[in-house]
Amino acid sequence: MTAKPKVAITWLGACGGCDEAIVDLNEALLDVAAAIEIVFWPVALDFKYDNVRAFKDSEIALSIITGCVRNSEHAEVAELLRRKSGIVLAFGACACFGGTSGLANFISKKEIFDYVYKDAPTVVNPNGVFPQTVTELDGKTLTLPEFYEHVYALNQVIPVDYYLPGCPPPPDLIATAVKAVLTGDLPPRGSTLAPRRALCDTCPRNKKKPLRLEITKINRIHQIESDPDFCFLEQGILCMGSATRGGCGETCVRNNIPCRGCFGPVPGVEDAGGRYLSAIASILKTPETEDLRDLTATVMDPAGTFYRFGQAVSILGREKLAKP
Amino acid sequence: MARQITINPITRLEGHGKIEIFLDDQGGVEDAYWQVVELRGFEKFCLGRPAEEMPRIVPNICGVCPSAHHMASVKALDDLYSAPPTRTARLIRELEYNAFYIEDHYIHFFFLAAPDFVMGPEAQPAHRNILGVIGKLGTEIGAKVIDIRKRNRDIIRLVFGKAPHPEGGLPGGVPRGITEEERETIIKTADDSVAFAMFALELFKDLVLKNEKYVDLIKSPSFSLATSYMSLVGPDNQMALYDGKVRVVDSDGKQTALFAPTDYVDHIGEWVEPWTYIKLTHLRNPGWHGFTEGPGSAIYRVGPLARLNVADRIATPLAEKERQEFFTVLGKKPVHATLANHWARLITALSAAEQNQRISREPDLTSKDIRNMKLSLKKVGVGCVEAPRGTLFHHYETDDQGLLTRVNLIVATQHNAAPICMSVKKAAQGFIKAKKPREGLLNVVEMAFRAYDPCLACATHHLPGGMPLTLVLRDRQGELVEVIRRPEEQ
Amino acid sequence: MENYSPKVVCFSCRFGWGYLHEDPNLSRLPGMVSVTCSGKIETRHVLSAFKRGADGVLILACPEGHCHFQDGNFKTEAKIFMLRKVLSGFGIEGDRLRMVMAVDPAGGLMSQQVEELKKDLSALGPAAAPAEAAVAQA
Ligand code: SF4
Ligand code: SF4
Ligand code: SF4
Ligand code: FES
Numbered sequence: 001m002t003a004k005p006k007v008a009i010t011w012l013g014a015c016g017g018c019d020e021a022i023v024d025l026n027e028a029l030l031d032v033a034a035a036i037e038i039v040f041w042p043v044a045l046d047f048k049y050d051n052v053r054a055f056k057d058s059e060i061a062l063s064i065i066t067g068c069v070r071n072s073e074h075a076e077v078a079e080l081l082r083r084k085s086g087i088v089l090a091f092g093a094c095a096c097f098g099g100t101s102g103l104a105n106f107i108s109k110k111e112i113f114d115y116v117y118k119d120a121p122t123v124v125n126p127n128g129v130f131p132q133t134v135t136e137l138d139g140k141t142l143t144l145p146e147f148y149e150h151v152y153a154l155n156q157v158i159p160v161d162y163y164l165p166g167c168p169p170p171p172d173l174i175a176t177a178v179k180a181v182l183t184g185d186l187p188p189r190g191s192t193l194a195p196r197r198a199l200c201d202t203c204p205r206n207k208k209k210p211l212r213l214e215i216t217k218i219n220r221i222h223q224i225e226s227d228p229d230f231c232f233l234e235q236g237i238l239c240m241g242s243a244t245r246g247g248c249g250e251t252c253v254r255n256n257i258p259c260r261g262c263f264g265p266v267p268g269v270e271d272a273g274g275r276y277l278s279a280i281a282s283i284l285k286t287p288e289t290e291d292l293r294d295l296t297a298t299v300m301d302p303a304g305t306f307y308r309f310g311q312a313v314s315i316l317g318r319e320k321l322a323k324p
Numbered sequence: 325m326a327r328q329i330t331i332n333p334i335t336r337l338e339g340h341g342k343i344e345i346f347l348d349d350q351g352g353v354e355d356a357y358w359q360v361v362e363l364r365g366f367e368k369f370c371l372g373r374p375a376e377e378m379p380r381i382v383p384n385i386c387g388v389c390p391s392a393h394h395m396a397s398v399k400a401l402d403d404l405y406s407a408p409p410t411r412t413a414r415l416i417r418e419l420e421y422n423a424f425y426i427e428d429h430y431i432h433f434f435f436l437a438a439p440d441f442v443m444g445p446e447a448q449p450a451h452r453n454i455l456g457v458i459g460k461l462g463t464e465i466g467a468k469v470i471d472i473r474k475r476n477r478d479i480i481r482l483v484f485g486k487a488p489h490p491e492g493g494l495p496g497g498v499p500r501g502i503t504e505e506e507r508e509t510i511i512k513t514a515d516d517s518v519a520f521a522m523f524a525l526e527l528f529k530d531l532v533l534k535n536e537k538y539v540d541l542i543k544s545p546s547f548s549l550a551t552s553y554m555s556l557v558g559p560d561n562q563m564a565l566y567d568g569k570v571r572v573v574d575s576d577g578k579q580t581a582l583f584a585p586t587d588y589v590d591h592i593g594e595w596v597e598p599w600t601y602i603k604l605t606h607l608r609n610p611g612w613h614g615f616t617e618g619p620g621s622a623i624y625r626v627g628p629l630a631r632l633n634v635a636d637r638i639a640t641p642l643a644e645k646e647r648q649e650f651f652t653v654l655g656k657k658p659v660h661a662t663l664a665n666h667w668a669r670l671i672t673a674l675s676a677a678e679q680n681q682r683i684s685r686e687p688d689l690t691s692k693d694i695r696n697m698k699l700s701l702k703k704v705g706v707g708c709v710e711a712p713r714g715t716l717f718h719h720y721e722t723d724d725q726g727l728l729t730r731v732n733l734i735v736a737t738q739h740n741a742a743p744i745c746m747s748v749k750k751a752a753q754g755f756i757k758a759k760k761p762r763e764g765l766l767n768v769v770e771m772a773f774r775a776y777d778p779c780l781a782c783a784t785h786h787l788p789g790g791m792p793l794t795l796v797l798r799d800r801q802g803e804l805v806e807v808i809r810r811p812e813e814q
Numbered sequence: 815m816e817n818y819s820p821k822v823v824c825f826s827c828r829f830g831w832g833y834l835h836e837d838p839n840l841s842r843l844p845g846m847v848s849v850t851c852s853g854k855i856e857t858r859h860v861l862s863a864f865k866r867g868a869d870g871v872l873i874l875a876c877p878e879g880h881c882h883f884q885d886g887n888f889k890t891e892a893k894i895f896m897l898r899k900v901l902s903g904f905g906i907e908g909d910r911l912r913m914v915m916a917v918d919p920a921g922g923l924m925s926q927q928v929e930e931l932k933k934d935l936s937a938l939g940p941a942a943a944p945a946e947a948a949v950a951q952a
């Protein structure tokens with residue numbers, strides 16, 4: 001009987017939530033696990049870099065990679081797995097778009113280091129020490145991976161075959177994605193394994209949304225008690241459902257919290273943040289331009305809100321990792 | 325010539341960690357370093373963001389303890405806007421937080437700790453995992469653990485949307501209430517969690533306390549560290565998870581500090597070492613002077629054992645009885661045995677379950693009064709909770725529009741960073757007899773490390789339970805001498 | 815900054831700002847883009863202009879109430895206000911993006927507006943390329 005397809009799962013600059021989402025498959029995982037041979041899952045199985053190196057190129061049927069690329073070790077692991085895998089699946093918002101860590105691209109590595117190791121109120125650092133990639137301690141050498149200047153999404157480091165968005169991706173989408181890869185009935189390479197239509201289309205609040213929506217005031221989530229039956233936008237609360245891909249089950253919206261787009265944009269959008277910005281701009285209504293300036297000023301943090309998950313793949317933020 | 329042993333990578337802290345052990349010429353352990361190789365920069369890139377967005381940004385710091393970051397962040401907003409939550413909002417928050425404690429502690433105990441105790445530390449590492457535990461105790465226990473975990477995570481999802489990454493906590497409230505129908509399932513889950521907690525404690529006593537070998541292992545000097553302890557306590561010094569004051573007792577058990585979380589900066593310092601990205605927290609008084617133990621040391625520990633060492637009692641009856649038995653068996657407070665964390669974890673989980681039994685039956689739980697809308701921005705807010713792995717601080721400062729101008733986070737695992745280095749070194753020193761370290765060194769280092777359940781252990785992920793440890797021996801020049809690794813499963 | 819000549823991309827709406835393509839010396843200048851209505855300018859057009867090295871972007875639209883497509887200019891103005899904050903997040907000063915709402919059917923004002931922006935930009939110096947912009951901020 002043909003050998004079970006080999007599957008590798010690993011995390012790079014990730015929080016571990018995606019791995020939890022895989023473990024959360026619970027029962028579903030057991031039958032998926034039966035159909036495959038997990039050959040590499042550092043958080044769960046023994047970590048064997050050399051075993052992966054021992055595989056022939058593309059011998060691993062599927063590599064599921066979570067997390068962004070933030071240091072040299074992440075890049076090495078990503079490149080190794082790409083070489084050894086037939087299909088690479090970018091799993092979760094960090095791998096697909098850089099995720100929340102991508103917000104670090106709005107500032108420099110130096111600013112992070114200066115604050116964390118010098119300026120934070122609790123820091124006690126009399127001799128101004130900073131972490132080094134190589135430290136000599138009376139004859140002993142200690143190394144740390146190099147911390148990149150920039151946060152990269154996975155496809156800026158290695159070619160990626162499929163994308164599974166979400167922070168983390170919901171169990172049902174994971175199971176369907178893995179099964180699709182194993183059975184081989186897959187859309188063309190480069191596709192996202194999630195619905196194509198926008199979150200608004202399946203949102204329970206969409207029914208009562210007026211056709212020509214106009215808002216004259218922006219409310220922040222703590223400033224009002226939002227009504228669970230009406231669209232957030234109608235209540236002046238920024239919600240990014242109109243340009244966000246559906247498939248998450250409207251988890252936040254059903255919990256009475258607006259969407260921040262962790263599923264990424266609907267197909268064909270080059271800059272998700274720009275699309276969200278335009279969607280909000282198009283529904284603002286004020287009598288004169290003067291009030292428009294004040295109204296838009298109440299959108300407190302357009303950069304941090306509209307680029308919450310996608311800074312690393314935005315037009316101005318994206319960058320390819322230059323091979324050293 | 326000193327030989328360098330690199331364990332890389334050991335487990336994952338928001339990413340990766342590794343241990344370097346240096347042997348002297350007689351083969352003894354000269355030094356050991358636990359290095360955290362991951363840094364995210366949340367404290368810096370959140371500047372300029374509206375403070376109310378933080379509860380849904382910070383859980384991304386760690387997928388293992390997202391509820392802890394979410395809750396500390398929400399409480400920082402309560403303080404920032406001087407808006408204590410309504411009674412119902414507080415009940416809902418505590419319900420979710422206890423549910424998080426239960427599922428977090430049990431997945432750690434059964435997937436990580438139990439294999440050592442059920443299969444025995446000398447057992448073949450290949451069998452020393454959850455599959456081995458299920459093999460020995462029957463598949464029913466595996467199903468029970470998964471069921472209890474799933475039902476408590478359902479409470480988290482019901483109240484805060486997602487697990488991992490709960491969200492929606494608001495200053496002075498919660499986004500969604502609980503209905504009477506939903507209360508029924510919550511009561512059932514809470515009651516079953518208490519029953520499961522008692523079962524887990526019985527199992528621990530049968531397997532461990534009745535076995536001389538394990539009790540000696542727990543009490544052995546190589547697995548103990550005389551440090552101070554820190555944890556949250558309630559008004560009369562009872563164990564507290566959601567809210568309270570921060571109490572510190574020294575290595576003799578004498579209280580040396582009791583302060584409101586807002587004053588944490590006066591008591592806690594972060595020391596910087598060049599060989600790790602994590603900062604080493606310590607007590608500003610007496611101040612950092614290296615990796616030292618005993619009286620006068622600035623090093624303290626947090627987590628389950630610390631909670632029992634610091635609290636005078638536990639406010640729930642069953643857990644209080646267990647707490648008393650804990651100190652009769654292991655000797656007077658404070659107990660310095662690191663491996664006792666496993667037992668303490670089960671006692672905390674029992675207390676969390678008993679709390680939820682009470683909360684799930686509170687009439688106010690299902691009231692609609694879930695938001696305190698009297699908000700007044702005072703531009704500084706500190707939120708503190710007892711996270712499963714230790715005391716967690718979120719400190720926010722904003723401009724007059726509520727946009728963040730400063731963020732300082734003291735993450736639970738940081739408190740144990742220095743102690744972990746010391747424990748690993750001590751455990752390695754204690755067990756290395758022969759010049760050539762055997763596979764035994766791997767197990768010993770793993771046990772010392774795992775007891776702290778640093779979030780990088782990602783305890784909840786350990787499906788087959790094997791700790792991914794590969795020991796690479798290098799000689800003085802860094803040439804590869806030998807690789808000791810868990811024998812292949814196949 | 816003597817020898818620095820700022821690169822400007824100018825989007826002009828056909829109704830308010832004359833028929834650009836009928837003016838040979840203007841329409842052949844690089845970076846002059848004619849659109850039917852300022853409402854047609856998408857955020858990604860502005861972002862791409864900066865990504866490709868523009869030091870400034872000028873949008874010439876009809877005055878309030880005169881947009882041939884009702885509120886095309888109004889919506890673009892809302893985008894511009896927010897986009898300036900986003901640009902500064904990426905390390906590009908918001909002032910590098912300018913919108914002028916006036917009527918100039920004859921097209922004479924256009925080159926004057928472009929020159930004015932160039933003059934202001936030379937004080938600011940080149941826009942740091944987005945990736946390095948983050949470092950330049952430090
Ligand atoms: S996508 Fe979300 S859950 Fe997954 S690693 Fe990134 S932050 Fe964690
Ligand atoms: S904007 Fe948000 S609340 Fe409104 S319909 Fe779309 S997803 Fe639902
Ligand atoms: S509602 Fe939006 S932010 Fe929330 S899970 Fe769905 S896509 Fe992600
Ligand atoms: S037609 Fe000129 S701005 Fe719309």
